[in-house]
Amino acid sequence: MAAPFPTTSLNLLTKLKQSADDDNWNVSWKRFLELYHEPLTSSTRACYRFHTNGHEPAYGFIEEVVAQVVTDFFSKSQFRYDASKGRLRSYLRLLVNSRVIDLLRKEKPINQQELPEHYEETVPAETNHETESFHRSLLATLVEDLRNSIPMRQFEIFERVKLKHQHASFVAEDLGITRAMVDRNIYKALTALRQIASQPEYQQEFYES
């Protein structure tokens, strides 16, 4: 049976955090991969270094881990994300760490010592690079949510001036509107962005530990 149609539009982050409870996934895994492959890659590197005393993973190893994590995340199996148990990013790091250890056991990279049978799956502390990558992905998610929640024209003006750095006067002339209207639309877009970012899902991912 199809899942009930949502009565209110959910933002992308809410969808990601709630999708495990629904009958159908609301976010495509491809879009999730595009938005979050950078922090997943960063976490894979960090976990690999941690478990191999500072060695660097091969590209193939990273791609395998990221692919498995995305598959697990969308598989509705035992890897379901439970939002009540913490941040999405903490959960993703946990998944990455487990997959890194699994793959190290399976592939036994030539330059690595074999992991002991009862190896403790300690999750390393988040590195600055991981934090920055997660923040960038969250900001990209925020931009996508903004695109979906304000008038198309308003987003276009915000995108051209603030994200693509086109001159406001040029955009005004190109769209046949006044410069003051451009400024007003940017102000409204920023206000909407603040409202989206103030939602608990974003606040939790950005600021809680």
Next chain:
Amino acid sequence: MKLKSSMPKAKDPLHLLRLPTDAEWPVEETKRLTEELSLAYHMDEVACTSREVERISEKVRARMNHADVIVHGI
């Protein structure tokens, strides 16, 4: 002249998103935050056409198809 290490560190512009929605945003920090948004936007644009992401997508697709075969016995 102040030594670089003794200069106050610029505040992370992300803290603006924590302020109440009616609080005023300082111009300089707002500029830095939109700069961060722009970087994130371009990262996303690059990811959409990245070969690396495409290769990983193929692996995910293959795994998901494999899972379908197992679950539904197709």
